[in-house]
Amino acid sequence: MQKEYPRFVSLLTKNTVALILAGGRGSRLKMLTEWCAKPAVPFAGKFRIIDFPLSNCVNSGIRRIGVLTQYKAHSLLQHLHRGWSFLRGEFNEFVDLMPAQQRIEESWYRGTADAVYQNMDILRNYDPTYVLILAGDHVYKMDYGEMLAFHAASAADMTVACIDVPIEDAREFGVMSVDDQQRVVAFHEKPEHPQPTPGNPDMALASMGIYVFNAEFLYEQLLRDADDPNSSHDFGKDIIPYIMSRYRVFAHRFSDSCVAAPGESAYWRDVGTVDAYWEANMELTKVTPDLNLYDDTWPIWTYQAQLPPAKFVFDDEARRGVAMDSLVSGGCIISGATVRRSLLFSNVYVHSFAEVSDSVVLPDVDIGRGARLHRVVVDNGCKIPEGLVVGEDPEEDAKRFHVTKKGITLITPEMLGQQLHHVR
Numbered sequence: 536m537q538k539e540y541p542r543f544v545s546l547l548t549k550n551t552v553a554l555i556l557a558g559g560r561g562s563r564l565k566m567l568t569e570w571c572a573k574p575a576v577p578f579a580g581k582f583r584i585i586d587f588p589l590s591n592c593v594n595s596g597i598r599r600i601g602v603l604t605q606y607k608a609h610s611l612l613q614h615l616h617r618g619w620s621f622l623r624g625e626f627n628e629f630v631d632l633m634p635a636q637q638r639i640e641e642s643w644y645r646g647t648a649d650a651v652y653q654n655m656d657i658l659r660n661y662d663p664t665y666v667l668i669l670a671g672d673h674v675y676k677m678d679y680g681e682m683l684a685f686h687a688a689s690a691a692d693m694t695v696a697c698i699d700v701p702i703e704d705a706r707e708f709g710v711m712s713v714d715d716q717q718r719v720v721a722f723h724e725k726p727e728h729p730q731p732t733p734g735n736p737d738m739a740l741a742s743m744g745i746y747v748f749n750a751e752f753l754y755e756q757l758l759r760d761a762d763d764p765n766s767s768h769d770f771g772k773d774i775i776p777y778i779m780s781r782y783r784v785f786a787h788r789f790s791d792s793c794v795a796a797p798g799e800s801a802y803w804r805d806v807g808t809v810d811a812y813w814e815a816n817m818e819l820t821k822v823t824p825d826l827n828l829y830d831d832t833w834p835i836w837t838y839q840a841q842l843p844p845a846k847f848v849f850d851d852e853a854r855r856g857v858a859m860d861s862l863v864s865g866g867c868i869i870s871g872a873t874v875r876r877s878l879l880f881s882n883v884y885v886h887s888f889a890e891v892s893d894s895v896v897l898p899d900v901d902i903g904r905g906a907r908l909h910r911v912v913v914d915n916g917c918k919i920p921e922g923l924v925v926g927e928d929p930e931e932d933a934k935r936f937h938v939t940k941k942g943i944t945l946i947t948p949e950m951l952g953q954q955l956h957h958v959r
Contacts, residue, residue, distance in 0.1 A: 547683040548596035550664035554654075555588050556647055556744075557671030558605030558635065563808045565937050566947045567914060572604065573807070574671035575611035577880055577897050577915070579819055579828060580864045583614055584806065586837045587676070588669045589630070594794075594833050595679040598628035599661060602671070603650045605635040605643060618838025633657065646768035652757040663750045668770065670744035674815060674826070675803040676833055677745075681792035685785070686747045692782040693752070695719065695775065696745035698789040698803055699738045705729035707805075708741035709771040711786060719784040724771040743789060743803065746770060752782070794833045802826045810941045813912055816878045816895045820860050842866035842881055854887055864898075872902070886921075894926075914947040916955050 561573025568576065574585035585602070592600050600622075604611055612632060622628035633654050635643045644650040651658070651668065658666065665686070667679055677696075686694040700708060710729045712721040721730065722742075729739040748756075756774055760766050766773045778784055793801040802825045806812040818824050828835060842865035847856040849871035858874035864881045871887035877894045885891060886904040894911045902908065902919040909926030913919070925932055925944050932938050937945040948955045 545596060545680075547665065547687060548680050551597050551667050551679075551683060552599045552601065552658065552661045552663040552665075552750075553588075553592045553597050553667040553669055553679070554601045554603060554633075554651060554658070555585065555592075555669045555671045556650060557585055557602050557611060558608070558644055558650060559672060560606045561672060561807060564806075564812060565809055565945060566949070567809065567812070567912070567945065568607075569947070569949075570607060571610045572606045572608055575608075575614060576806075576812070578674060578806065578812075579816065579826075580862045580878055580880055581839060582835055582837045583611075584674060585611065585614075585671045586618075586835055587674050588671055589619060590833075590835045591675075591677050591679060591794075592667075592669075593622075593836060595677075597667065597679055598622055598626075599663070600629065601631045601633050601654065601657070601661075603633045603635075603644070603654065605650075608634060614838055618836070631657070646772070647770045648757060648760055648766075648774050649768035651753075652761050652768070655754060655757060658750075659754070666748045666750050666753050668744075668746040668748070672807065673743070673803065673805055675789075676794035676826075676830075676835075677789065677803075678792045678794055679745075682745070682747055682787045685787045685791070689717070689785045690783060691747075691785040692749055693775070693778060694747040694785045694787050696743040696789055696792075697740050697786045698743055698801070699732065699735075700741045702729055702731055702737055702739050705739035705741055707807075708739075709744075709775070710739050710741055713740065713786045717786050717788075719775075719779050719786050722771075722775050722779050722784075724769075724776075740786065742771060742775075744771075747787075794830075796827070796830075799827070800825060808939070809912060809937070809945050810939050810943055813895055813910075813943045817876070817893065819862060820876050820878060822860075840865070840881065845869070849887065910942060911944045911946055914945070916953075917946055917948050917951060918953060919946075920951070 557574040561568040578584050619630045709724045711719050732738050790801050804815045806815045845863045845867040847869045849856050854871035856869040860876045861874050862878045866882035867879050868884050872885040872889040875892040877891050879896045880898040882899045883896050885902045889902050889906045891908045896913045897915045899916045903921035905922045906919050907924045932944045
């Protein structure tokens with residue numbers, strides 16, 4: 536992809552601090568986030584969702600990063616400690632962890648803007664020229680340097696990254712309208728009746744939850760918003776609508792900064808529901824998926840445990856360990872079982888005569904002998920009983936498990952009567 540403003544990028548990224556908002560529960564993922572924050576949910580076999588914005592930062596040259604956490608953050612903090620401690624403080628590079636700690640007010644984070652406000656003393660000490668605000672729960676590859684360059688060239692006070700989404704999905708986003716210069720002229724957070732883009736009534740221009748601020752401008756707006764008793768202290772609901780008509784707010788098209796080879800489409804996924812999570816993982820089993828994880832020019836970094844290679848055993852006619860059109864991670868053993876069009880995370884054991892198809896199986900799952908799983912998401916640590924059949928009778932499945940509108944069945948240890956998290 537040709538860079539439109541190459542002279543800006545290195546200096547801009549060096550003078551930028553990125554803040555990743557990673558405190559949300561992600562309730563639409565149902566029981567998958569019962570014990571961890573959404574950004575910590577595993578994705579694509581060996582990663583976690585937060586690895587994508589973090590990798591985008593490092594690959595873009597932004598190496599001063601703060602991660603704001605709150606909801607059940609233990610597994611997220613553990614992952615960040617193990618996998619993201621390679622940046623060197625001697626060179627003013629870091630991934631700082633910012634849990635809700637009531638630094639300014641005796642309250643937890645009350646909104647996205649409040650989360651940044653409560654860490655403003657730390658942010659000031661970093662002394663950035665620009666602040667990049669990121670959501671920690673989307674999957675995409677993006678060169679933030681391009682967005683920063685657009686922001687500087689536009690003399691903007693704030694820039695919002697945006698993407699075209701189907702009009703029926705736009706109710707879940709902040710929807711904006713722009714003029715010919717890409718200046719934002721209207722913005723509505725999760726509108727009941729989204730405004731379509733001009734000339735295309737089937738699409739709307741949606742905020743990606745990615746913002747660039749001039750640092751001093753951001754401080755001013757956070758202080759003003761904190762003093763407003765009627766504010767919900769959210770960027771989409773409060774900050775953007777207030778500043779839009781008073782200051783220079785611009786929209787940056789994701790297509791101008793997405794990382795994709797010629798001919799590849801721009802990839803961005805909100806994996807906020809069980810259906811969307813299943814679909815995004817299933818896409819990766821295609822021969823040529825839309826998300827290229829094998830791109831060594833824009834690698835996705837993560838913590839990788841030291842595990843043995845995946846193993847496939849038995850080659851008898853009725854008992855053959857095979858996996859077709861699937862991703863199988865380290866530590867897995869396919870023992871005389873059949874796996875089709877599925878994604879197996881680390882340390883999954885599939886016993887003899889079991890069948891797994893069109894499924895996402897998270898780490899440390901044991902699938903019993905003769906079990907049949909079809910179109911399921913299996914949560915961490917489940918022990919699937921011998922002979923269990925899921926995905927063939929939705930009405931029967933719904934008596935024990937969570938079945939989505941699109942027929943995907945979510946299985947968690949608690950649903951199987953297996954208590955991995957003891958609270959008493």
